[in-house]
């Protein structure tokens with residue numbers, strides 16, 4: 418079994434939704450593969466956070482969410498770096514594509530919001546959607562503004 422397959426099935430594996438054969442294969446792989454073992458560990462930790470958010474009615478609104486934002490921003494930054502190295506154009510053309518790029522960022526932020534919404538996180542936490550959208554947009558703008566002046 419390949420790492421890609423293991424990672425793809427990891428969520429189902431954690432929830433016990435894979436067939437016994439698949440579960441055995443995955444367990445064998447994870448035991449032998451430090452990378453996938455780490456993935457499993459992280460995925461289980463995430464699972465705990467979601468479960469906690471699901472069950473605890475007195476869940477503290479600010480635990481869990483803020484940790485996600487820097488990670489996502491780092492990911493956006495990484496994607497942006499990849500995109501820029503792909504283009505490798507002169508600074509002028511990079512500036513011209515600025516508007517389009519910022520929409521990519523907003524799109525990513527919207528995707529994140531959607532994913533979190535699917536988990537029911539916002540409803541659980543009573544966290545305003547507009548609030549986090551505003552926060553993401555500000556972060557995105559700040560990130561993009563820094564790059565624009567470079």
Ligand SMILES: [Zn+2]
Nearest residue numbers: 420450452453
């Ligand atoms: Zn692996």
